């Protein structure tokens with residue numbers, strides 16, 4: 001990991017900034033953090049060593065950008081074009097850009113941004129429900145190849161599930177506030193975020209406890225040097241399972257005698273002719289959402305009939321008939337609500353099978 005601070009200094013922006021570590025550190029040696037100025041590192045990714053190689057290389061990825069300021073602060077508007085140029089030139093570096101000023105992102109993007117640069121991850125930080133609801137709807141609309149959310153310092157229980165279900169967020173990081181005289185972080189808020197991430201199949205990382213940490217109603221004072229290790233000890237980070245590629249899953253299914261036995265009947269073909277593929281897809285989506293997606297299914301294992309709709313046959317043929325089969329064939333955890341992404345994926349698999357059968 002590398003850090004690139006092309007400018008230093010920032011203006012406090014929202015409640016999350018109250019105990020900003022930049023202010024704390026600068027203050028300790030009498031520096032005014034509110035003055036935003038270019039640094040000697042301004043073109044760091046272009047700097048080379050004596051042997052002609054770059055100082056920052058692919059081995060240093062990711063490159064965290066503007067960690068002692070905000071990338072989209074207006075004081076830096078006249079410098080940002082040069083930074084975009086550098087980012088464009090160093091395609092092999094993965095730049096992570098973290099900001100609270102989500103509302104300014106669109107007006108600060110370069111002309112050739114398109115759907116986003118391949119080597120840039122935009123990261124929105126929010127500290128509580130109010131800021132999440134202010135920033136994240138705007139964030140979701142911004143084109144970007146990769147987007148993440150940071151909730152740090154986490155100042156209250158925050159529901160971001162509706163933003164996660166968009167499928168546009170790949171990772172959530174959360175943590176408490178460090179320093180002295182800081183606000184507490186409750187472990188229940190952290191666990192609640194984790195639950196939301198698992199339900200949406202989004203990666204979750206608990207970075208640090210912060211100084212004042214509440215667990216089971218008890219308040220603890222955690223030393224700075226233990227705040228990260230304590231968070232790791234909790235063992236609650238979550239990495240979503242990658243869903244199998246559709247050609248790979250069909251290759252595996254073709255090796256199963258049981259799964260290969262299922263075929264569409266003439267009555268099924270007639271039904272598809274009558275309804276059309278779009279209608280079949282919409283029925284399939286409804287079946288999956290109602291009968292396979294819920295966290296708790298009372299008749300799991302028996303919910304999929306052997307006849308009555310092409311989707312049912314497809315479910316048996318593709319091992320999407322119950323949560324045990326989904327777990328065994330696709331690695332999708334049981335006892336959790338399926339995410340929208342997982343539902344769409346299953347529908348794609350089933351429709352692939354139906355279309356193949358239809359064309360035979």
Ligand code: SF4
Nearest residue numbers: 010011012017020069
């Ligand atoms: S935006 Fe970040 S760097 Fe700027 S004052 Fe707030 S916490 Fe500090």
